Amino acid sequence: MLALYYGANQQAVLQELPQPEPQPGEVLIRVTLAGICGTDLQVLRGYHGFQGVMGHEFVGVVAGPQNSSRLGQRVVGEINVSCGACDLCRRSLPRHCRQRQVIGLKGRDGAFAHYLTLPAANLVTVPAQVEDEAAVFTEPLAAALAVPEILPLPLKSPVLVVGDGRLGLLIAMSLARSEVEVHLLGHHEAHLALAHPYGVTTFLEKEMPAGDYEVIVEASGAAPGLDLALARVRPRGLVVLKSTYTGRYPLDSAAVVVPEVRLVGSRCGPFGPALRMLARKWIDPRPLIDRRFPLSQGLAALEWAQRPGVLKVLLDCREEG
Amino acid sequence: MLALYYGANQQAVLQELPQPEPQPGEVLIRVTLAGICGTDLQVLRGYHGFQGVMGHEFVGVVAGPQNSSRLGQRVVGEINVSCGACDLCRRSLPRHCRQRQVIGLKGRDGAFAHYLTLPAANLVTVPAQVEDEAAVFTEPLAAALAVPEILPLPLKSPVLVVGDGRLGLLIAMSLARSEVEVHLLGHHEAHLALAHPYGVTTFLEKEMPAGDYEVIVEASGAAPGLDLALARVRPRGLVVLKSTYTGRYPLDSAAVVVPEVRLVGSRCGPFGPALRMLARKWIDPRPLIDRRFPLSQGLAALEWAQRPGVLKVLLDCREEG
Numbered sequence: 001m002l003a004l005y006y007g008a009n010q011q012a013v014l015q016e017l018p019q020p021e022p023q024p025g026e027v028l029i030r031v032t033l034a035g036i037c038g039t040d041l042q043v044l045r046g047y048h049g050f051q052g053v054m055g056h057e058f059v060g061v062v063a064g065p066q067n068s069s070r071l072g073q074r075v076v077g078e079i080n081v082s083c084g085a086c087d088l089c090r091r092s093l094p095r096h097c098r099q100r101q102v103i104g105l106k107g108r109d110g111a112f113a114h115y116l117t118l119p120a121a122n123l124v125t126v127p128a129q130v131e132d133e134a135a136v137f138t139e140p141l142a143a144a145l146a147v148p149e150i151l152p153l154p155l156k157s158p159v160l161v162v163g164d165g166r167l168g169l170l171i172a173m174s175l176a177r178s179e180v181e182v183h184l185l186g187h188h189e190a191h192l193a194l195a196h197p198y199g200v201t202t203f204l205e206k207e208m209p210a211g212d213y214e215v216i217v218e219a220s221g222a223a224p225g226l227d228l229a230l231a232r233v234r235p236r237g238l239v240v241l242k243s244t245y246t247g248r249y250p251l252d253s254a255a256v257v258v259p260e261v262r263l264v265g266s267r268c269g270p271f272g273p274a275l276r277m278l279a280r281k282w283i284d285p286r287p288l289i290d291r292r293f294p295l296s297q298g299l300a301a302l303e304w305a306q307r308p309g310v311l312k313v314l315l316d317c318r319e320e321g
Numbered sequence: 322m323l324a325l326y327y328g329a330n331q332q333a334v335l336q337e338l339p340q341p342e343p344q345p346g347e348v349l350i351r352v353t354l355a356g357i358c359g360t361d362l363q364v365l366r367g368y369h370g371f372q373g374v375m376g377h378e379f380v381g382v383v384a385g386p387q388n389s390s391r392l393g394q395r396v397v398g399e400i401n402v403s404c405g406a407c408d409l410c411r412r413s414l415p416r417h418c419r420q421r422q423v424i425g426l427k428g429r430d431g432a433f434a435h436y437l438t439l440p441a442a443n444l445v446t447v448p449a450q451v452e453d454e455a456a457v458f459t460e461p462l463a464a465a466l467a468v469p470e471i472l473p474l475p476l477k478s479p480v481l482v483v484g485d486g487r488l489g490l491l492i493a494m495s496l497a498r499s500e501v502e503v504h505l506l507g508h509h510e511a512h513l514a515l516a517h518p519y520g521v522t523t524f525l526e527k528e529m530p531a532g533d534y535e536v537i538v539e540a541s542g543a544a545p546g547l548d549l550a551l552a553r554v555r556p557r558g559l560v561v562l563k564s565t566y567t568g569r570y571p572l573d574s575a576a577v578v579v580p581e582v583r584l585v586g587s588r589c590g591p592f593g594p595a596l597r598m599l600a601r602k603w604i605d606p607r608p609l610i611d612r613r614f615p616l617s618q619g620l621a622a623l624e625w626a627q628r629p630g631v632l633k634v635l636l637d638c639r640e641e642g
Contacts, residue, residue, distance in 0.1 A: 048575075088555075088556060096557065096580060226574075234409075235414060235417035241574060241577055244575040244578050245574045248571035248572055248574075249574050250572075251569055251570045251571075252569050253547075253562060253564070253565045253566045256562055256584065256585075257565050257586040258565070259417060259586065260417070260586045262583060262586075263577065263583070263586075264577075264581070264582075265577035265578040265580065265581045265583075265584075266581055267578055267579055
């Protein structure tokens with residue numbers, strides 16, 4: 001099969017690999033569509049030393065083993081593969097499993113390929129009314145839905161979301177659907193406009209009103225976003241940190257200690273609620289699609305995804321010809 | 322009166338100043354003892370551009386105005402002077418008042434002097450059974466007591482306190498008195514020994530057991546303390562940040578985002594509970610006193626307080642001779 005492989009020579013290459021064999025308890029998935037995420041671009045810069053088939057956002061069809069009860073089902077998959085036995089798994093934190101693998105990111109091949117394998121327990125069936133082009137957003141939408149889990153709801157004042165990239169938009173849209181008043185700060189008028197149908201109030205930085213926010217979600221993926229969040233959060237307020245930065249962020253500890261700010265990291269979220277939101281059309285992520293490439297043009301797709309202001313780039317992973 | 326003044330030339334000097342006049346609603350306090358805090362040492366390095374009489378930890382006696390109902394009372398004083406009118410004051414967050422002054426730290430003269438003035442509302446009377454040498458620890462003990470306010474009590478596992486300086490010891494002692502199992506990590510065997518009577522388990526860094534902690538309190542005042550806290554906190558765990566660092570801390574955002582850690586700043590705390598702890602002798606902070614200097618030797622005292630491993634240095638501010 002064809003796969004986009006990040007290798008020991010610190011380069012992504014398109015490569016013919018043997019089709020993976022599902023182990024006991026696992027299924028084989030034929031990938032339909034896969035999405036390129038900011039973390040994939042960090043893999044290209046050496047993120048945590050990952051080597052293997054890239055990619056973790058996908059929708060596909062169960063293609064094996066032949067005796068699987070899910071054969072032929074359209075599925076998405078939880079990206080963390082957990083042991084089920086460690087103290088964190090037993091405390092209902094499987095996404096933090098001490099032995100965890102993460103497809104395309106940590107110790108396990110990912111979805112930028114014709115096929116991948118996953119434990120059957122990781123699969124979630126995609127409802128018929130969710131098109132592949134929407135279902136491929138399940139993982140990032142789930143990550144966005146981790147934000148309201150942290151917030152002290154109901155909120156009496158608007159939440160500020162910093163960053164009008166893929167994740168920032170999905171967070172703004174899903175918060176707005178959770179009856180939260182949302183302000184979204186970004187750099188691209190065309191991106192900000194995608195949030196308007198959801199009732200989100202948007203600003204370019206030069207238009208920011210004065211005042212502070214009780215809750216700020218930093219999803220810009222760049223250090224100035226966290227600078228702004230710490231400068232604009234109210235004393236005793238909450239900054240949700242959704243994005244990791246390349247390199248280290250120079251934190252002014254006084255900006256956390258003196259106003260007694262809470263800075264809370266947030267990574268993955270729940271697939272079930274994300275698929276329900278998509279099925280009910282509460283969120284239509286498809287306007288975020290910038291461009292689609294066949295897997296055979298995966299390297300060009302990675303390059304395209306790194307252009308400033310590009311939203312979601314999809315890989316069509318069905319075998320061609 | 323004599324005062325230890327940090328001036329425009331970025332130097333601390335001993336200076337004769339006019340005795341301050343209490344404004345309406347204020348009282349004049351004759352300072353008995355004052356304590357040197359890590360933040361005072363940061364003032365010497367230009368902390369937030371403060372200029373004025375240094376010092377915020379004190380115990381004293383009300384000396385005016387002559388018609389004050391508190392005349393002659395032994396008092397300590399809340400260090401934040403708030404407006405009572407802004408949105409944060411109205412939301413019961415006066416220590417975060419938008420117009421606040423802080424004695425010896427922000428816009429208001431402090432306690433390293435024969436006299437200071439404070440709003441009468443800031444005073445708390447010292448119970449007779451609390452000696453001056455203990456009462457002078459009210460402010461740092463109150464800061465320590467802000468920690469249990471944040472914790473998800475009751476805890477099923479030990480809290481790790483990082484730092485065996487003044488604040489780390491007071492935090493470890495007061496947590497232990499709150500029925501929390503406490504591990505204290507430090508560099509000085511003699512400091513760690515001060516926590517043993519409180520049932521605190523102590524470690525030098527080379528003796529640290531393996532494993533992680535659900536809650537870590539960083540009170541070392543140095544960046545390696547936060548490195549250690551982020552390395553040893555359990556996924557979804559809590560790091561309470563009590564100390565500010567000179568310069569900026571290079572934060573690895575992935576160390577917060579991936580394990581979904583909560584990093585919570587904490588500054589000041591409640592005076593009432595601190596004085597009650599001292600009155601009941603639940604905590605005796607006096608073994609933390611390293612040395613006492615008369616105010617007239619204030620510059621030598623500041624120098625002494627900067628030596629590594631020195632615990633609390635007190636200034637005797639009563640007029641000599």
